[in-house]
Amino acid sequence: MSRAEPRAGQPGPPPAGDATGGRTDTGADAGVVAGPATGPAAGPVAVRAPRPGWTLGLFRSELVTVFRRRRTQALFAVLAGVPLLVGIAVRIETRNGGSLGGGGRGDGGPAFIEQVSNNGLFLTFAGLAATLPFFLPMAVGVVAGDSIAGEANAGTLRYLLVAPAGRTRLLVAKYVSVLAFCLAATLVAAVSALIVGFALFPVGDVTTLSGTSISLSAGMARALLIALLVAASLVGIGALGLFISTLTDSGIGAMATTVGLLITVQIVDSFPQLHVVQPYLFTHYWLSFADILRDPVSWTGIGKNLGLQALYAAVFGSAAWARFTSRDITA
């Protein structure tokens, strides 16, 4: 959990005195090199007009911080392992040509599980359907919940703010790194499922949910679209986690609250009696990614899902901003 090592890549003071602003690709290095040449008097000016390069450097450093962590890599390993386990289980179950679950409706397992033994590509969909309800949002909750509170807990937040990054920019950088993690985590699960599916099962033309057939390449394109939709489904809980993270100085507390909230919302979403509130829960339209596999594709649920995620991002993102820019940083 040492923040010192990853923070080594953190840019130094901004190259404010450098009149040739606009270098965008040199980010952190430019800062370090140009830093000493900058007169101390230029400092306050730099705060008001940071260069794009400096902002990019901040994002890059945040990304490196997130992805270099052992914890992140462990989460990736879990996400890659779930499709592997599902694939092996289905393979063993259907080894002798038998069908899954005695041929009944697949009410027990994740969606698409019945199709996996006939077409390995469906393991991608089944893997995402299996990880989306819990594993993926849990991983996002851990990363998002830790983003601010973890820094505060480790005592590094004040140092981050000493570097004249600006609180808003730091918050945006944190959220962007969370979003990048959403995408990366989804792709890890999807690619793992794709490899396992192609290795263990026959692959061919894809039968849509509506019974029509599309070619394998079209099916792969839809799989990519589904992965992107699943990643977008995590935007809401990312913003929620970021907001919770700004409320506390305890990284563990923020993670636990975010994941606890996720479970609560999932439970509320499963009670038919609470149907009035369910359309407003960020988990409610998560499975809408399956609509991509219909023929014709039904965009209604997908649109609702994306709109809801954008709404959560806007509400909790701005709430995080309101909280983070107005509170005292004591740690």
Place this chain on the structure above:
Amino acid sequence: MAPIQPARYDDEDVPGSGRGRRAARYAVPVAVAGVAAATISLVPALADSGNPSLPSITVEQLLTKIAASHTDAVDGTVKITTDLGLPSQITGAGGAMFGGPASVGRGPGRGGDSPAAPQSQLTQLLAGTHTLHVAADGPDRQKISILESAAEYSVIHNGAQLWAYDSASDQAYHQTLPQDARDRQDTQPPGGVPATPQDAARQILKAADGTASITVDRTARVAGHDAYGLVVTPQHADTTTVGSIHIAVDARTGVPLKVTVTPRGGGKPVFDVGYTKVSFSAPSASTFTFTAPKGVKVTEGGSRTGHEGTAPTPQDHMNGKDAQPTVLGKGWDSIAVVTTPAGVSSGSDQAGKQFKDRAHGAQSLMNSFGKPVTGAFGTGTVFHSRLVNALLTDNGTLYVGAVTQSALTDAANAAAK
């Protein structure tokens, strides 16, 4: 260590004076949430609201318009809501929590049947809200898909072939339709329940002929189309539970777009079927082709040759051409009587069939749900819902109708004499 004060490096120039500014920042998320809430509640209300001004029309003209409507080609999304007021144990409401396909209102089916068989699937339309995709191109090619959570159940009729594919179990059902069945298919898609507003309107207007008052109602917008309203109120029917039926008819094409059945007792509509999106251009031909994918288990339904064939299919029941049930009374007060020997279910009414199947399996459930009654016919159990009532006597006769419970017991008493 002095705390680092907020907003020192922030983009804003105005130095804040403590609390007021902090509070002001929280106005942003609140405002975003407020605007979103307002948008969510107002936009759908605006989209399908208003009463478009259409040239006035008489009932006769409107009925002629409906009769003349060409609905050969249709491609749309249908929403069906059925609220019979049944306890949730019966309808099996509730969904799987962690990503499993929701099993809302799944019909019991017959023992050992393929999960892809239409008989075991279409009964689920009798409870809850379902979204269907309906496509048709002429009398020979129709497709109905029940959109479920991450799954879909499709019935595809193409010429002599009837396919059904259930993506949740990845199983298919196939049946070759005999010639006479094809001839009497009309444009009715192979479904057990009136799955489209056209079907529902056709059945209702047929039943309403001479037994109900039909009036023109206010205009409305349905699925983005201007529509005339039509209200059917049963008349000369004392015991029916049907209050009124509202039909929205597309002003341009005369196609019924929405049918709403309100029970006599008032309250929420008991049955509501309407397009949420519809186009009257022919769907692509690939919609109606189905080739069983490799590895998919296909259950052959066998080819039927008329009524003496094996199991009666939903088409028989709902087309009203199945001669099996005796009908007592006329019009809205009519009661279907089904004698059910030795557990072979051949009920005309899907609801009754569902009750009966359940009743065989779950005696305790029947006792908690049904109400025991006695009369000249002996003893029996009355099953009550907001629209359809059923009486199952202990000697195996089932009385079903959209009539009051006392009408059922009266009919049973009369039959016992």
